Amino acid sequence: MRVIDSHTAGEPTRVVIEGGPDLGTGSLKERAARLEADHLDFCASVVLEPRGHDAIVGALLLPPSRDDCAASVIFFNNLQNLGMCGHASIGLGATLAYLDRIGPGRHKIETPVGVVEIQLHDANTVSVTNVESYRYLKDVTVEVEGHGAFTGDVAWGGNWFFLVKDSPVELIPANIGPLTNLTRKIRAALDTKGITGADGAWIDHIELFGPPKDRASDSRNFVLCPGGAYDRSPCGTGCSAKLACLAEDGILEPDREWVQESVIGSTYTISYQWGENGAVVPTVTGQAFVTSDANLIFDVSDPYRLGIRS
Numbered sequence: 381m382r383v384i385d386s387h388t389a390g391e392p393t394r395v396v397i398e399g400g401p402d403l404g405t406g407s408l409k410e411r412a413a414r415l416e417a418d419h420l421d422f423c424a425s426v427v428l429e430p431r432g433h434d435a436i437v438g439a440l441l442l443p444p445s446r447d448d449c450a451a452s453v454i455f456f457n458n459l460q461n462l463g464m465c466g467h468a469s470i471g472l473g474a475t476l477a478y479l480d481r482i483g484p485g486r487h488k489i490e491t492p493v494g495v496v497e498i499q500l501h502d503a504n505t506v507s508v509t510n511v512e513s514y515r516y517l518k519d520v521t522v523e524v525e526g527h528g529a530f531t532g533d534v535a536w537g538g539n540w541f542f543l544v545k546d547s548p549v550e551l552i553p554a555n556i557g558p559l560t561n562l563t564r565k566i567r568a569a570l571d572t573k574g575i576t577g578a579d580g581a582w583i584d585h586i587e588l589f590g591p592p593k594d595r596a597s598d599s600r601n602f603v604l605c606p607g608g609a610y611d612r613s614p615c616g617t618g619c620s621a622k623l624a625c626l627a628e629d630g631i632l633e634p635d636r637e638w639v640q641e642s643v644i645g646s647t648y649t650i651s652y653q654w655g656e657n658g659a660v661v662p663t664v665t666g667q668a669f670v671t672s673d674a675n676l677i678f679d680v681s682d683p684y685r686l687g688i689r690s
């Protein structure tokens with residue numbers, strides 16, 4: 381199985397170029413559902429130890445099923461599919477450029493939650509124009525044992541997020557352990573209270589905000605991902621959810637740039653326009669670097685060939 385690894389603002393992506401499972405025919409949404417239902421062993425074996433680690437997002441590259449798209453892609457982690465993934469879309473852009481499959485300019489990419497556009501500025505710099513993003517619930521309060529009450533918004537940015545404005549814990553790398561514990565507890569408190577996204581969707585990403593460390597930035601964040609790892613980047617879909625909240629609160633005007641820092645200090649430059657359905661259409665710009673071009677080997681006598689699960 382050939383994979384290309386990259387990182388986007390520190391957050392890793394592994395694009396599966398050849399050797400993925402046969403998902404049959406049908407819409408990309410149907411094939412993504414088949415990946416999640418029947419091929420979780422494949423997903424875990426690609427992203428988990430001993431070949432990877434729990435922060436890696438996998439991207440299964442498929443031939444485009446629409447004439448206007450350069451590629452189709454299904455994003456996945458160690459637990460499930462991701463509807464969209466901003467950092468992995470930027471990583472995919474750098475990967476397709478590395479493979480000479482795309483040149484500078486705009487390219488449409490089909491994802492299970494809709495068509496997104498990537499713009500390759502140079503070999504490493506990519507903008508992603510995401511699916512329409514919106515705030516679903518404002519000022520939801522949950523009680524978190526040992527930490528008190530947390531109020532935040534529930535928003536869609538291609539994945540579901542709970543966004544808390546003022547983190548009580550400083551957003552610095554030294555606090556990644558406590559931040560991970562706190563956000564896991566917030567997510568559990570949302571689950572216990574039955575707070576979900578639209579149609580009962582699990583809110584699988586938790587995002588805490590605080591002041592930036594760099595004067596050139598507007599904000600800093602910490603993002604807990606579904607599998608329990610934290611996002612090293614400012615999280616493309618999390619930035620999209622943030623833009624929806626900023627727009628709906630009247631804090632940021634269309635086309636004005638906002639610089640979002642991650643907990644490790646990497647940045648995305650983000651902006652939005654209003655979409656046709658009254659939601660925001662976010663654009664996230666960041667840098668990705670290819671780190672390896674490799675063949676994964678699955679030896680049938682290897683007891684851990686399907687990944688180490690905890």
Ligand code: PYC
Binds near residue numbers: 466613618
């Ligand atoms: O960049 O959208 C993102 C993302 C989601 C999970 C990890 N990164």
